[in-house]
Amino acid sequence: MLTVTDLGVSFQDAARSRFDVLDIAHFAAEPGAFIVLTGSSGSGKTTLMQAICGLQAADRGHVHWGDTDLSELSETARDRWRRDHVGLVFQDFQLIEELSPLDNVLVPAWFGRFRAGSLIDRATALLREFGVPARRRLSDLSRGERQRTAFARALMFDPLIILADEPTASLDAASGAVVIDRLRSLAHDAGRFVMAVSHDPAMIAAADRVVHLDRGQLTEKATR
Ligand SMILES: Nc1ncnc2c1ncn2[C@@H]1O[C@H](COP(=O)(O)OP(=O)(O)OP(=O)(O)O)[C@@H](O)[C@H]1O
Numbered sequence: 001m002l003t004v005t006d007l008g009v010s011f012q013d014a015a016r017s018r019f020d021v022l023d024i025a026h027f028a029a030e031p032g033a034f035i036v037l038t039g040s041s042g043s044g045k046t047t048l049m050q051a052i053c054g055l056q057a058a059d060r061g062h063v064h065w066g067d068t069d070l071s072e073l074s075e076t077a078r079d080r081w082r083r084d085h086v087g088l089v090f091q092d093f094q095l096i097e098e099l100s101p102l103d104n105v106l107v108p109a110w111f112g113r114f115r116a117g118s119l120i121d122r123a124t125a126l127l128r129e130f131g132v133p134a135r136r137r138l139s140d141l142s143r144g145e146r147q148r149t150a151f152a153r154a155l156m157f158d159p160l161i162i163l164a165d166e167p168t169a170s171l172d173a174a175s176g177a178v179v180i181d182r183l184r185s186l187a188h189d190a191g192r193f194v195m196a197v198s199h200d201p202a203m204i205a206a207a208d209r210v211v212h213l214d215r216g217q218l219t220e221k222a223t224r
Pocket of ligand 1: 040
């Protein structure tokens with residue numbers, strides 16, 4: 001269960017004056033529903049996704065996951081909590097150019113987890129599911145293949161929380177549908193917490209909840 005209370009985030013502009021990006025009085029969400037976050041460019045969607053997993057510091061307010069208040073954790077504890085609970089798909093993928101797709105998907109295994117044959121099997125199976133050649137040079141991949149590599153990496157350790165920033169933005173309808181189906185199934189069948197930023201009409205149509213960010217404030221749109 002996610003509970004966001006009185007969350008405020010601001011940034012500094014080039015003239016060093018601060019501007020508010022998020023001002024969210026209350027937002028709660030449970031695992032098992034597929035949530036899509038929409039909003040115009042610059043409305044704060046990425047900032048919100050990063051704030052709810054503790055990657056973005058808040059000026060005020062609280063983000064609770066169950067009994068854990070992220071704002072009360074030290075940075076090290078917050079990083080460990082995120083590593084143990086969250087699969088993140090970044091908007092710019094954040095892949096390592098020098099590594100193959102397979103090795104990119106195995107990167108989370110570097111942090112305290114043994115790199116066993118079963119992990120390689122799982123990483124290979126995820127890449128196969130999303131139609132990415134496992135051992136090609138990353139620089140030879142299309143943008144869509146890179147995006148699917150980032151998605152596979154986020155799922156590597158079967159996280160309880162999946163946060164995906166525009167995960168179908170570079171995909172055609174067919175490979176986008178594979179990602180959307182997987183996100184829905186992670187929520188509905190595996191009971192995961194799944195939230196994706198998206199403008200993709202197919203993703204919005206598949207959502208159980210559509211929440212909209214406008215000038216830092218959240219509103220909810222009725223679905224189906
Ligand atoms: N580190 C930062 N420092 C200063 N301003 C920032 C920083 N990060 C984001 N911003 C600004 O905060 C606002 C919200 O950015 P954010 O990336 O969250 O928007 P978004 O809704 O995800 O946009 P998009 O759909 O274009 O990706 C924008 O005006 C952006 O320029």
